[in-house]
Amino acid sequence: MLTYNEVLNQVQQLSISEQLRLSEELKNILNQGVEVEGDSEVIPAEEIAESEAAWQDYLAGRDRGISSKELKQKLFGESFD
Numbered sequence: 646m647l648t649y650n651e652v653l654n655q656v657q658q659l660s661i662s663e664q665l666r667l668s669e670e671l672k673n674i675l676n677q678g679v680e681v682e683g684d685s686e687v688i689p690a691e692e693i694a695e696s697e698a699a700w701q702d703y704l705a706g707r708d709r710g711i712s713s714k715e716l717k718q719k720l721f722g723e724s725f726d
Contacts, residue, residue: 675690676689678692678693
């Protein structure tokens with residue numbers, strides 16, 4: 646199997662038009678999403694990116710999340726006082 650640097654070196658040897666074509670193909674591959682192991686569900690790449698951004702916001706303290714009380718209210722539509 647080729648290493649990242651070997652692939653990069655080969656890509657840099659392509660013509661600009663071939664590099665652009667490769668770029669489009671790679672975008673298509675990345676936008677297909679990820680199949681969940683052991684399941685037929687496919688998670689779209691956009692959803693994965695949104696989830697990662699939300700996780701990074703939480704880790705950085707920009708989003709404190711919601712309390713368990715708020716979560717129960719949201720999930721079950723009831724008040725749990």
